[in-house]
Amino acid sequence: MPLALLALTIGAFGIGMTEFAVMGLLPDVAAGFGVSIPLAGYATTLYALGVVVGAPLMTVLGTRMTRKQMLMLLMGLFVVGNLLTAVAPAFPVMLAGRIVSSFAHGAFFGIGSLVAADLVAPHKRAGAISMMFAGLTVANVVGVPTGTLLAQQINWRATFVAIAVLGVLGLLGVAKLVPAQRVRAAAPMGQEIAAFRNPQVGLAMLMTVLGFGGVFAAVTYLASMMTEVTGFAASSVIWLTAVFGLGMVAGNLISGRFTDRYMMPMLYVSLVGLALSLAAFSLVAHHKALATVTIALIGAFGFATVPPLQKRIMDQASAAPTLASVGNIAAFNFGNALAAWLGGIVIAAGLGLTAPNWVGVGMTVLALGVAIVAGALERRASRGGSDGLDARNSRIVATGAGSGAGGVEEGAAAAVRG
16 A cells, blocks of 8 residues: 555545544533534534535635645645634634635545545556545544543543644645655646536436435434434444444445446445345334444445445546546535435424434435446447447448459459450
8 A cells, every 4th residue: 555545544534533523522512602502513514515615616726736735735724624623712713613624625535536546556546545535434433432532531622633633644644645746737627627518427426415325314313313212322322333433444445445346336236235224224223233233234335335436436537537526525425414404304204213214215226226327328328339430340341342342343454455
């Protein structure tokens, strides 16, 4: 593994920690600023929206930079945002810090995916992407519990200081380890935007919104389901989150290993597995052992979708992949926000705390349908291109044969005349 991948993984770990750790800190944040829990929840909502808006915006602003320079800028922005969150004297300032740090999120993962792919041989690109995203998954296993522990032992502000330190380490790692000569600059913005004219790019992003969104339909309400339906104590949520995180790590790494060779089959398998796991979670939610197993499976199949979804968008926009890659990260977060919103609607409608799982099933099945359609269109286009090439070759052969026959006839006539 190139050492530069380690720098990207550290940055991804810090970003994953700042995204997910706040969920366990909401009571402390609310108490610290004297606001309600729902109002404190804007620290999560605005972060997700900031990723959606900030990802393409930061990419457009960074078109004159190399990818390495852009990564360094993004990590610097991430550090500033988390420090602002840590020292915020008032709740609106804290929210501003969350928005600033969120602007680094989407562009870092989108551009980082391209950089990771450039660091290895073509047949290892999906594995390199999954290695970078491993930082995000490990953040759920190690970072979130550590952040919660820091908040319990010191205060919630200490957690964001620690995250800022991780950002500094990621920045130094990118500066020292990522080889600038092997990291290409983005294509001109007109060319980047033109990549979206390919229908397959839009289909790939729709798969991302629906497929990975299905994960967050369940995970957003995981604590409530496990305590109020399954019967776990509130103190168990930390290790249950770690179980989910372990599933994420395993699914991401296994998928990364096979995506380079079997991208679409890997996507089909992961989406089917995710839909079945979400359905099973609803059916076994009252059984502690089985519910715990299905949490791990949701994490595994959910993050098994990430390498093929990200690699597909890069392949389909290969001539100018930067904006499309970053846009796909925004699509992940838009899917998360959409799923959480839909999950809240079904709970408010009185369908029960497990109802969001069925929202996830529906979204995942729709993603599978889009994937099947995209694969069929791609195969049809490939066959059409092959048939067209065969037809052109046949015309060339026929023309050549005709010319040859004409030449023989003219030669024979000349001999007779002679």
